[in-house]
Amino acid sequence: MREIKRPQFEYNQDGGVDHILEPLCFPEQPHTLSCLFFSESLPLMHKDVLLKHLLLQHKLVIADVQLIAHLPKYLLYWKGRFLEQPITDFCSEIKTNSTGPVEKQERYFLLCDVLPEDRALREKLQQKRLEEVLEQQQKEREDRSFHRVCMFCNDEFTGNRSDLLNHMAHEHAFSVGLPDNIVYCDELLDTLQSKVDNLQCLYCEKTFKDKVTLKDHMRKKAHRRINANNRQYDRFYIINYLVAAASPHRRSYFPL
Template sequence: MSCIVNERDKTSTVRIQPGWRLLRGVDHILEPLCFPEQPHATYSDDPACHPPGPHCGGAETLSCLFCSESLPLMHKDVLLKHLLLQHKLVIADVQLIAHLPKYLLYWKGRFLEQPITDFCSEIKTNSTGPVEKQERYFLLCDVLPEDRALREKLQQKRLEEVLEQQQKEREDRSFHRVCMFCNDEFTGNRSDLLNHMAHEHAFSVGLPDNIVYCDELLDTLQSKVDNLQCLYCEKTFKDKVTLKDHMRKKAHRRINANNRQYDRFYIINYLELGKTWEEVQSEDDRELLDDKDDDWSDWRACPVSAVCLFCDLRRDAMDDIYAHMKEVHDFDLQHLRAELNLRFYQQVKLVNFIRRQIHQNRCHACQGKFGCRGDVLRHLRERQHAMMLPPARTWNQPQYYFPTYENDALLCALSDSDGEESDGRAGEDGVPVIAEDLLDARLVKENSVLRNLLKPTT
């Protein structure tokens, strides 16, 4: 909502957008309502249920799969060496595991349940030599479906976290920084500074929408410049003037794409399991265009759950919501639809009307005002008002086309099975609608613009 003030007479005009409520004579809803996010389920023992940290910070520890050995994440190589020498275990493609601490914790639990031979490939060394000199090693890799699924789940969790972080950075207006090449200051959106460096100093780190953890990236670049280090070849120079001349003459006003230190700052490196940005960029899309049988098996839709009209209960299945409202609140929406012959948009207006009344602690039937929602629900139950509706002129109003809650999944599941909107006989107000391509030429008046179009040609 925005307020436009006329400086001449100091009057104001309020501009209302869908989802905002300004009603005369009743309680005002001055901001878009939105159901709270679904509470996170209790974390299970599956480590993939725990979102990984942005970069798997050094405070986390790595646990040995077989003993009590535990080391900080920064000593990853030491633990991997321990697994190899002490327990004869090799983990394939460790660098591609999105969250190694959770990965190790998962397999530590699984190895307590079943022997290692159930999961790992066995490799014998010196197989042709004496038996006493042979050693057995075990390989844990994503050829095992369970391991592959775990890696993909951890990858998906990390991607979700990175996208959430990127969205926060886009919306953050507290950003303040000085350009590392000049004294210009930038506040608000980070993209202003990145675009300034690209246009004014010919130094581009890529499109702002492709970058995440932008503050850390800028800190890294600033540290290199402060240490008189070229951002591309990373050579060190004696002073800033020499550094600037070098970067200008050698066209080194860019970062080194081969430096893996920068990978974590780009969204493309989080998109696919086991692929770097070079591999993603080099993929040939023509084979995708030639594939007529599209495979959507890896599509991950965001789960949508509907919320009860009267309480905070939410369910993924609409039948469960309807059954709950009928059993607990004595409200049968499907019965009302059939009894009153409600068309789709009338159902929309009714749902939005009831949502509005319950939000304002009112009875939707008698319009009685109460102190809290609990009092409203008691009143509905004691007076049996749940299935009672006020006159249609009260709720069948255009203002209730707009959802009371912007993320109301119940509206998406309303029935339109009667087909009254789609059979070409009547619209919302019962006005007959006739398709133009069904008009008979005899019905067209002499002065109609369709007359010449319908006249047979000779």
């Protein structure tokens, strides 16, 4: 495990951060979420449990946690910093019932990107994730081992994922967007195939009694498309990573 280091910054005349002079270092590929104060850790899927623990046990709130590109690395970084300096050096302090009796007041701490160090960390994690996603997309473009049957007919496609996506768009009026905007294509197709196999409409996500009824519903209702409100699909679109890297504080959107 490599040492967790504090990034060095160059400040401009207004006190803002121009850029990081030293790269951030993290342990390789953490898959668990660590408490910032104790040794406890939880699987990544239990994010809400950990955030509740931080709030109730340690009075700590992490702002815009849903916009953090890699939460395990983010938590590990701040865990190291809190060992070096007190939490009050980094967090804004919030008092509840500030006008009431002292014994009824509670102190909470807010960790957010108002702090230049936190902002730089979030931006670094966004940029790193973008690089990884672009590398994955390039691998998919060069991969010629792809083989899959269209979920709407029996046509088979080999070597190029774009051929299948274009086929579904042109022959079945089902478009997931431009192939050049897709990443983790196999996972996307697996997700769609699973829904169809479970007789679930890909747009309204209602379940039907058989495949004939499902296909008839999707055709008549013009539901041969993906539900743009389902955030499950965000990770399959390059544009969301580009937007996040350019504007780390903006929520992703679903392009069709």
